[in-house]
Amino acid sequence: MIYSMTGYAARTRAVKGGALHVELKSVNSRYLDCHFRVCDELRIVEPQLRELIGARLGRGKLECRVSFTPATAQAEQLSVNAGLLERLSGFDAQIRNVLPLAAPLTVNDVLRWPGIFGDDSIDVETAVPACLALAGESLDDFMASRAREGEKLAGVILERVARMRALARDVEPRIPAAQAAFNERLRQRLLDAVQVVDDERIRQEVAVFAARIDVAEELARLLTHLDEVERVLRAGGASGKRLDFLMQELNREANTLGSKSLVAEISQAAIEFKLLIEQMREQVQNLE
Numbered sequence: 001m002i003y004s005m006t007g008y009a010a011r012t013r014a015v016k017g018g019a020l021h022v023e024l025k026s027v028n029s030r031y032l033d034c035h036f037r038v039c040d041e042l043r044i045v046e047p048q049l050r051e052l053i054g055a056r057l058g059r060g061k062l063e064c065r066v067s068f069t070p071a072t073a074q075a076e077q078l079s080v081n082a083g084l085l086e087r088l089s090g091f092d093a094q095i096r097n098v099l100p101l102a103a104p105l106t107v108n109d110v111l112r113w114p115g116i117f118g119d120d121s122i123d124v125e126t127a128v129p130a131c132l133a134l135a136g137e138s139l140d141d142f143m144a145s146r147a148r149e150g151e152k153l154a155g156v157i158l159e160r161v162a163r164m165r166a167l168a169r170d171v172e173p174r175i176p177a178a179q180a181a182f183n184e185r186l187r188q189r190l191l192d193a194v195q196v197v198d199d200e201r202i203r204q205e206v207a208v209f210a211a212r213i214d215v216a217e218e219l220a221r222l223l224t225h226l227d228e229v230e231r232v233l234r235a236g237g238a239s240g241k242r243l244d245f246l247m248q249e250l251n252r253e254a255n256t257l258g259s260k261s262l263v264a265e266i267s268q269a270a271i272e273f274k275l276l277i278e279q280m281r282e283q284v285q286n287l288e
Contacts, residue, residue, distance in 0.1 A: 001236045003288040004149035005029065005060035009141035013134045016123045018070040022134050024053075024142040028286050029061035038066040041122045045131050052135060056143060058238040059288045066131060068122050085110065146288070153283045154233050157243075160276045161226050167276075168223055171269040175216060215257050215266055222253040222273070229280075240287035247281040 005028040012021045034053055036046050049064060092105045229246050232239045254277060258270030 001147050002150035002154045002233060002239060003143070003146045004153055004286050005146070005240070005288050006149055006286055007060075007142050007146035009138045009145055011134055011138045011141065013130060015068075015130045016126050018068055018122065020127065020131055020134055021065075021067045021069065022131070022138045023065040024062065024138050026057075026060040026062040026142075026146075029059060032057055032059055033061040035061075035063045036066075037063070039068050039122075041068060041124060042066055042127060042131055044124070045128055045135075048132055049135055052132070052139065056139060057288070059240060064135075066135070068127065070122075150287060153286055156283050157280050158230065158233060160280045161229055164226060164273060164276050165223070167269055167272055168219060171266060172216075172219060174265050175219070215260050218253045218257045218260065222250060222257070225250050225253065238288050240284060243284040243287060244281070247277060247284055250277045251281075 005026060008025045010021070010023040012019055032054065034050060036049065038046050038049075045066070049066070053062065053064065088105060088110060096102050096104060225246055229243065229250075232242050232246070251274065254270050254273040257273065258267055261267045261270060
């Protein structure tokens with residue numbers, strides 16, 4: 001299966017005292033680059049999360065967010081901790097008694113005070129295994145999303161490969177006739193320019209030049225590279241780097257094809273080849 005480096009997944013699970021939320025998202029990158037944003041209470045699971053993700057991903061810049069929402073923070077269950085509120089009021093009066101210029105606590109300060117709506121601490125003993133299980137489920141969803149996009153990208157690449165094959169089939173039969181016509185024109189110009197040279201010498205010179213501008217070998221290598229692109233896509237797995245190398249080789253052959261061509265048909269084909277290769281390269285950059 002071909003995987004894109006772009007993916008997203010998010011899952012939430014109720015646990016004792018609240019709810020856990022895990023979010024995974026990634027974009028393309030040359031290597032595997034993981035960034036974790038884990039709530040302070042669950043930072044203990046970060047090494048295990050890194051190991052879990054590293055076992056299934058090869059490339060991509062990934063961001064993993066893990067958060068905990070206390071049940072007491074849910075709107076339907078809001079109730080102020082009266083005891084804590086009374087203590088805060090006492091602290092506020094005590095401080096301003098010593099520091100008269102100190103600003104009093106605002107309503108916003110009080111509402112944001114930890115525990116003001118009750119016990120919002122997390123039970124780490126039960127939350128850690130639940131977090132890892134939730135991360136595993138999120139990772140399954142995440143890999144599925146990358147696989148779906150990878151399948152679409154592979155389809156786009158194979159479509160360009162088919163168009164390049166069709167273009168090669170259209171151009172290949174024209175090469176001998178086009179080169180023969182060009183050689184005849186070259187021979188005639190040599191005859192007109194150099195009257196004293198014998199016809200056999202002219203034929204030799206034309207044959208040498210014709211060998212230099214023969215593009216059959218480049219076209220054959222280009223088709224061979226297209227075979228390899230299809231093989232890699234069928235094989236699946238981590239194929240981005242291999243396909244990127246093949247794009248470089250395809251581009252090399254297309255450049256040589258264009259530089260050696262002295263007939264309009266082949267030059268135009270080389271330009272179209274390069275356009276299709278560039279379109280494939282853009283898609284390959286997103287594959288793992």
